Amino acid sequence: MTLSRRHFVMGSSALALAAPATIARAQSDNIVFASILDLSGGLDIYGAPMAETTRMAIEDINAAGGLLGREVELKMYDAQSTIQFYTQFATQAAAGDRADTVHAGITSASREAIRPTLARFKTLYFYNTQYEGGVCDYNNFCTGSTPAQTVAKIVPHAMNKWGKKVYIVAADYNYGQITAQWMQRFVAENGGETLDVEFFPLDVTNFGPTINKIQTAKPDMVISALVGGAHVSFYRQYAAAGMLSEIPIASTTFGVGNEQKLISAEEGNGIMASYGYFEGIDTPANKDFLSRLEAKLGADRPVINELAIRSYEGAMLWAAAVREAGTTDRDPVIEALRSGLSYEGPSGAVTIDGQTNHCSMNVYIGELADQEWSIVDSFENQPPADTQLVCDLNQNPNQSTFLFENGLAAAGIE
Amino acid sequence: MDLFVAVTFQLVYGIANLALISLGLAIIFGMMRVINLAHGEFLMLGGYTVVVATNAGVNIWVAMLILAPLVVGVIGVIVERVIIRWLYGRMVDTLLATWGLSLLLIGLVTSIFGASTATTISPPLGIIRIGDYSASGYELFLIGVTLVLFLAVFATLKLTKLGLVARGTMQNPEMSSALGVSTTKIYMITFGLGAAVTGLAGGLLAPVTGVLPTIGATYIAKAFITVISGGSAILAGTAAGSILLGGINGIFSFLTGPTLGEVALLVAAIILLRLMPRGITGRFFRKSL
Structure with a gap:
């Protein structure tokens, strides 16, 4: 026609x-x-x-x-x-x-x-x-x-487990910048020390220089607020340099894009994160929701x-x-x-x-094992303080x- | 001392990384004058080939070194036959056509595999210890592969008949054609090789980066800046561009931070092109390949 x-x-x-x-x-x-x-x-x-x-x-x-x-x-x-x-x-x-x-x-x-x-x-x-x-x-x-609900919970939890010296890596836009400020505040409130804060434009894929800096600073842990597909490279290069087993990672962003599936099990094992929800919540309401979702979308439903x-x-x-x-x-x-x-x-x-x-x-704190989150701690009814x-x-x-x-x-x- | 070695290693890796993602573009853009805005998506397709193949049980080395260049090379040949061959000598039109192609490829991969695909691969090879520091053995391997790849492209262009004919065709298609060379075939093969090199790079990077349908966008700008800064000689130019820009990016990233590292890379490219509008090899190493 x-x-x-x-x-x-x-x-x-x-x-x-x-x-x-x-x-x-x-x-x-x-x-x-x-x-x-x-x-x-x-x-x-x-x-x-x-x-x-x-x-x-x-x-x-x-x-x-x-x-x-x-x-x-x-x-x-x-x-x-x-x-x-x-x-x-x-x-x-x-x-x-x-x-x-x-x-x-x-x-x-x-x-x-x-x-x-x-x-x-x-x-x-x-x-x-x-x-x-x-x-x-x-x-x-x-x-x-x-941040008062998640960062405030994961920082003391991780510091009790791993130590007081923290290195912060975050995405370079308002979410990352402001969240990094909250992280520094909660680290200080819990008697810890922030060794350095680094911000990354969203299209950075080579994290080599930063990994060198983290190795030089020798923190007890890294806290990440990295965002998006390019930043997934950080977790991969960090694990490939053998760092994940030496200096563990906590995050308030890793997982909301289901990043745990984009890296292999050994690259992610032990990463800690805090959110208002993980699939592992053991309540009838949650189990019912997930089974209905699976019935609707099939076994390859998104996490x-x-x-x-x-x-x-x-x-x-x-x-x-x-x-x-x-x-x-x-x-x-x-x-x-x-x-x-x-x-x-x-x-x-x-x-x-x-x-x-x-x-x-x-609010829940989860730890990654074999690309799945397991809940290690939970806090009821947290206000947006x-x-x-x-x-x-x-x-x-x-x-x-x-x-x-x-x-x-x-x-x-x- | 350990720190110096570790930082130097990362610097070299940063340079190799830039060279690896740019080499295929140097062939397609630098040599054939086709502005390939789908270059990032060719890299993404190489990565997807590795992720999908390894999920299906293929050995990771086979997937990276054989399947990724093969699959993307074949796609490149198809693209050349269907789209590019009508557009030689029309640079701005190739820009539009390949931009559309890049959107199409992102859309195709998203509709076939979804917004993200789970992976099980992690970088093979172990960890290198440098005193208190450690680095990935796979990164050392990537540096080596980049060198080998440059040598292989050099040998192909310089020592084989195909390379000679291809260079001749790019310089003067009418004369080559008059001498009995099938220029359409040469264009097709050259584009396919460029795509295959890009696919290989994408495949090799799959274990150290996130593989998503939209990831191509993060590579495209840097690849173009490197190739344009390098100038007309594809190998010497890409190498020189990578060393200069990758080096500046690495040093500034280490001294200040990644944001200023990116800024320094762009500022360096702007100053360079102001002083040398035809790129590094427009002024130095002009006779090189």
Whole structure:
């Protein structure tokens, strides 16, 4: 078929006419749940499992009869690891789809790109990723773990086991920079010493000079906040130089992209990490979740990590709030969430902290053996103490800021 | 002293690493004037060949040294027949076409194998002790392989008939054709060899890097900067570019940190190209290969 210009113009105008009609129908029948995640490009190792669990959450909600007698419709957007698509799709979701809630963002950069847009459109926003803390936004619920929940737990645990001298390696963007500051703070609080901190651009693949420096500094352990596919090389080159058996590694990022599968067993054995979820959590709720996921996706399902589980639990928290509020209108739903709403999910109880719109959650420390995590310690109901230091939405709900944007010192934290 | 040896070793490894990822591009871009933006994806395909083959039970040495160059070389020949051969002499068009090819390859690998593929391989060979320091024996092996690879490409171009004909064809296709050389065949073989060398490099790096569909993007810029800084002589140029840029990157990474190391590499390349617009071999070693 040849496509003449006239046909093309007629076709597109028909589409343009049809589009508002579809939106209007979706608006009257269904509750719209929008998801924007990176399903292709460099960040898809994080996004793909999050999308699977988001789909499962919406299926579960609809299987239980939907919300308020209406079906929930999932609109899923692939931001393709490109920030500009986030802004574009966030506008589309808020203004075009009239989404009742948007669950979106993986990197902190993507969150900061869309947070103002969704605040302006008064569209309820959930960010379901572990991050560096510090968002203080009435419209934005951050359900992932923050440094006061994970770094504060893994640092003393690892220092008790391995020693007091710490060498920090981190990714060179806001997550890595701010998390490294939290690491130094918790190392000092626990009577330890930070020998050096090094930051790596995301495309560095040769870590030889750094391994030399670590060998020179002779720390008791290395703490890593390295991010992405290129940085996987660090763990491989570190093990290949025989270092892993001499100076162990703790991390707050290794594993959220299921990196444990990208390196062999002997390159990863003994690496320690801390998150709000590991698959090994021994509760009926978790076992039921994993077996249902396996029934849905088959045996080669992705390994579920904190990002994926919190995408599920974030959707469930929102659903619980809609049920409690009896409406999908933003303000009553936000009030229902902020009243201390709690959801008992696969990771345990996740409770909204009204002061910060973050979550209190169980925190786990895992150790890697043969590409599988085993839980070695757990802490119940940990509050987001870092963001609580600087953010109080009860006193002033009219806030929409990222307080750690310029580091901790600028936010008034030593 | 131990530190000096250990740092020097890492410096040499950094240089070899840069040379290894750039050599295939030097053949395809430096020699054939095809801007191959899919170079990173050729490296990725070499890595995937090793990961998939070893998961299927193939010996890691066979996968790295034989399968990776073979598979990527065949893919290179197909790509040349289908896309590149229509575009010789149209540099900007090769840029667009290979950019599309790079997106296609990422998409294909992602849809076949998923966003990430589990691996079981770790670098073979043991650890080298340098007093208080240690380094990976595999890195020493990679340095050796890079040297051998350069020698092999040199010998092929300098000593074989194929090499002579290929160099002649790249310099003056009409004359070669008039002398009875099948230039289309020579172009195909040369592109295939360039792809195979790239595949070998990707395969060799598979045990020490993360192998993901999108990993090519981390190599492409450095490979181009090295080849362009090196200039027109593909072997001497790539070697000189790698030594200069890899050396500067390594020294600055060790003295300051990896961020400034990357900055120093780029600044050095900019200054170099300002002073020597045609690359190092545009001014020095001009008669070299």
